[in-house]
Amino acid sequence: TITYSSLIDGLVKANEMNEAIAIxxxxxxxxxxxxxxxxxxxxAGLLKAKEVNKTLVILTQMEKSGCSxxxxxxxTLIDGLSxxxxxxxxxxxLTQMEKxxxxxxxVTYSSLIDGLLKANExxxxxxxLSQMEKxxxxxxxxTYSSLIDxLLKAKEVNEALSILTQMEKxxxTPDMIVYNSLIDGLFKANEVNKALHILTQMERxxxxxxxVTYTSVIDGLLKANxxxxxxxxxxxxxxxxxxPDTITYTSLITGLLNANEVNKALxxxTQMEKxxxxxx
RNA sequence: GUGGUUAGUGG
Numbered sequence: 001t002i003t004y005s006s007l008i009d010g011l012v013k014a015n016e017m018n019e020a021i022a023i024x025x026x027x028x029x030x031x032x033x034x035x036x037x038x039x040x041x042x043x044a045g046l047l048k049a050k051e052v053n054k055t056l057v058i059l060t061q062m063e064k065s066g067c068s069x070x071x072x073x074x075x076t077l078i079d080g081l082s083x084x085x086x087x088x089x090x091x092x093x094l095t096q097m098e099k100x101x102x103x104x105x106x107v108t109y110s111s112l113i114d115g116l117l118k119a120n121e122x123x124x125x126x127x128x129l130s131q132m133e134k135x136x137x138x139x140x141x142x143t144y145s146s147l148i149d150x151l152l153k154a155k156e157v158n159e160a161l162s163i164l165t166q167m168e169k170x171x172x173t174p175d176m177i178v179y180n181s182l183i184d185g186l187f188k189a190n191e192v193n194k195a196l197h198i199l200t201q202m203e204r205x206x207x208x209x210x211x212v213t214y215t216s217v218i219d220g221l222l223k224a225n226x227x228x229x230x231x232x233x234x235x236x237x238x239x240x241x242x243x244p245d246t247i248t249y250t251s252l253i254t255g256l257l258n259a260n261e262v263n264k265a266l267x268x269x270t271q272m273e274k275x276x277x278x279x280x
Numbered sequence: 281g282u283g284g285u286u287a288g289u290g291g
Binding site: 003008010035038042070075079109110113114140141142144146148176183184211217218246247248250252253255 | 289
């Protein structure tokens with residue numbers, strides 16, 4: 001059973017859902033009984049492929065087979081349903097899990113809050129957040145990160161920064177993902193100086209920018225018409241062994257073209273191809 | 281015997 005589950009999980013992560021289904025069937029035919037973990041992987045995979053109906057079928061099968069649903073099962077459902085554009089169903093799952101005596105944990109609440117925020121249900125997200133705290137479940141870096149990211153994307157700069165202060169006051173130290181969200185969001189909200197300030201702060205605190213950080217900064221600088229500074233950062237990241245990927249290059253080329261820097265864009269395209277990447 | 285499953289960031 002463990003061998004089959006590992007195989008299924010690998011296929012799910014490689015987005016080979018049809019293969020995973022085939023292995024699952026083969027597993028049953030060979031007399032191996034899927035356990036909770038096997039079902040959890042299948043559910044995660046089916047929802048990633050937005051196969052809501054197939055998910056409900058397998059969920060029924062899981063219950064009929066006497067296999068117990070655990071917190072991870074419900075968490076997987078909540079996250080997967082939210083990402084398949086069914087946040088309302090995710091809310092129902094939360095009610096169901098509690099009714100069935102399964103205690104929601106930080107993952108449950110963070111997934112749901114993230115899903116609600118991304119579906120523009122900010123008020124509901126805040127309701128769930130307060131419900132979470134009332135239940136003695138402490139928001140963690142994932143919870144705060146979603147809040148900061150979505151608030152900034154909605155250009156709610158002050159709200160996002162106040163969440164940042166709040167999380168730090170609670171002893172939750174921002175990590176690279178939080179910094180990346182802040183930098184990207186601030187640039188997109190036209191807060192170029194604030195974004196650059198966060199970049200400095202991040203480095204001062206010993207958090208090394210990665211290619212996501214650099215791509216956001218480069219993209220932001222180009223949109224602010226700071227072409228030279230953007231190109232200098234490309235050189236800097238390369239020198240630090242942080243190699244640009246297709247997204248970095250695409251963003252550079254698009255930005256340079258929008259800034260009417262056609263020749264510079266061509267130079268970058270050549271460099272990109274020399275490194276074995278194709279412009280999309 | 282911490283063996284397999286779930287949440288946050290860039291074009």
